[in-house]
Amino acid sequence: MRYAICFTPSASDPLSHVAANWLGRNVFSGDMVEPPAIRGLGIHEIAFHTAVPRRYGFHGVLKAPFHLSSEVSESQLLRDLMRFCGTLSPFQIPRLEVARLGTFYSLSPIRPCDQVHYLSSAIVQEFDRFRAPLSEADIERSDPDGLSAAQFANLHRWGNPYVMDEFRFHMPVTGPVNAIDMPRIEQALRSIFDPVLVEPVTVSNVALMIEEGAGGPFRVHSLHPMGKVSARKIA
Template sequence: MTFTRLAIYHMPEGDLGEFGSAWLGWDARRAATVPRPQIDNLPASPQELTSTPMRYGFHATLKAPFRLAAGHDLDDLMRQIELVCDHLAPFTLDLELRADWSFVALRPRNRPAELMALEQALVTRLDHLRAPLSPQERDRRNPDKLPERARMHLEHWGYPFVLDLFNYHLTLSNSLSPETEEQLREALAPVIAPLIAEPMPVRSVALLGEDKSRHMRVIREFPLLGRETAQ
């Protein structure tokens, strides 16, 4: 299969992963649409609330969608991801449901060193495999509206919110008005609470490709094989 773009995500496992895929209506692991859950007191239909994140699946971005550089192929990329993951340790994240920045999302209460090391390694050590942004791709990021540091990252790494500006988040909605955002958070809270009662393991990363329908689908998952730090 030919992919328009590739990306590296963390994709939750287990009950949380299953719920997130169902809520968004797209299971990127199975590359299939899935039935939406029935949730009370939603401010609009799930389809209306999630039309943008739906085609990406339930994920947190580690390396944003990109095109492969000339002279490289998917096998090159997978070998490099495997080399990175062989030396990075698994960890856990304590999540909370947030309504901020006009989105409803799950975000970690803190950012462990292992998380920051994972994102930094994937962004920097694979960047030679990323094709430069086209003028259209660059313009879609509205560089003139970005803070200076984010604009520098966009020019250097192809995405503004990396490294010191990276924030792990599992998106659950489109961009919403403040009122709708808070109503959605309140509706989702009792459903999600038991799914995040315990810290979420981060044991692997996933390489995904954008297919001709513009949906992201998993190509391969890579376990983190480094030694865990004693708590």
């Protein structure tokens, strides 16, 4: 079983609803959801292209999945995450857009957001003590030969190559897509997501996500509000 610290909008947010429909699974309940009807894109094709992100659920990773160290407990992780989030201030990410990252599609900020970059770096450092050391198999799965020097150093120091200066916030919505299919998939993604991406995205909670068994799907274990209770604005 692994844990991850992520951002995902609240369960009632329209973006969460649209993402759950597209991916075919609700990251809060774990329930499967029937995909939308899209002209020119069959249900089975949607299921194929969303297989990878469906397992992880709709999220933007802040601290990548990790096994819990034998020296700590889940209750300690929950307590410290709650306390940590109480020291943070909510903020907004500039509008998200459908963006291609290599062969994958994600929702990414239209311009860099220093606040989400700082949040991820702070969480990676603050909660590294909860992470069990990587095994040799874990390191090999990260394809160390294909990493840059900075990414290789991050892998061995923080358990993930893509942290600190190598971090780029994104919320995956497909697995790898063949070049010939990209125009159709991108058009479908824009038709689905653009209507709910017209406003900035408010980051006011941090999600602790949990893997349901080895290799199982992830779901939201708990949402941790940012800011002191007395200062929180009720939506």
